[in-house]
Amino acid sequence: MTGRVASVNVGIVTEAAWAGDASGRSGIDKRPVEAPVFFRTDGLVGDFIGERSHHGGPDQAVYAYAGEDAAWWEADLGRAIRPGGFGENLTTHAVDVTGAVIGEQWAVGEVLLQVTKPRTPCTTFAGFWGVPDLIKRFTARATPGAYLRVVREGAVGVGDPIEIVHRPAHGVTLGEVFRALTLEPALLPRLLAADDLPEPVREKARRRLGESAG
Template sequence: MTAKKIVKLSIGRPKQMNYKEGEMLTGIDKKRVESAHLGFDGFEGDDVADKKHHGGPDRAVCVYPHEHYAFWENEFGTGLPDAPFGENLTVTNMTERDVCVGDIYRIGSALIQVTQGRMPCVTINKQTQKQKLMKRMIDTGYTGYLCRVIEPGTIKHDDEVECVESGTVSVYESHEAYYHDKENIELLKRVTAVDVLADRWKTRLEERLKRLMEGN
């Protein structure tokens, strides 16, 4: 079995960033570190600026598959900076098709659980200066995913990742239900049946499923 590993561990507090579109306060600019303590609300030394749309217990850790870097660099013809998607953990052998909502992973002394796919925002375009990136992330499903913390602990930049419990619906399938295959009742039923799905996603998808069921 191919080992799941961290490639980069990155954290950063919100700060004023100067983009060509103007200044904004954002926590997307994260820097690589050797290790960091992870609490229930996220890593020490890390935070988000827009707490309405980012962060919170269901979205304490942002994970992004390293395999997608080559895809984006080829598509846009340029390299990418460290943690360009604002991710905390850049990982390998853990793409959205490989990982399920509900998966529980032991990393270092911490335990995390996947709760939802990432909902990319326009700040990613500004940070990378690639104006079509957010849309293309949604098109491809190469969004990464978010996790809650079950057990706090310390994570190191080169830790291996151990799956201790597996879910049944992949992050990619949940992404399809949320963004693309919106009227697929059977898929919506499967996704909403996942008890540990983040509250925001569960509520929205349950409302959509109810409307579809009432219309049939």
């Protein structure tokens, strides 16, 4: 299955009352760039990340959102959303991001990426869009976008193909993880089958399963 990169987006410094970190600065406002961007294991060169306690790091080096899902939101909200409007580094075309399997690998330009976990909506996101109930609506829609690990560093540009080169047999999808952690706790046991799911997420699933059993 091959898609392509519709846009590569890097964050600028935004100062606002809704910004997440203590300094009131956020990198959620990602802007499309024309030239290829170098992807490192800790993120994109030139990408500002504000609240590093919750954003960035190897398991969240890249955030991807499907252009097809963005189009749904445009219709729902009745307004245009430019590439990067979800805070994503990669806007994809013809890639089933929500259906991606945890641990699957994407060859993108010179880079090899690995799907790690879904994005969890936050108040910064709601403030950036100016939609007070966005967290509730985003959760209900359950197309969260994918965080990815950079397995092989390199450059990525607009139009580069996105090819799924490995898909783990466990079959646990990004969408299942998101729904298990939000509105469908019955799915939590499935998460433990996904060995590539970051340990903090697996621990959260184990803790919730223990609480429900108790």
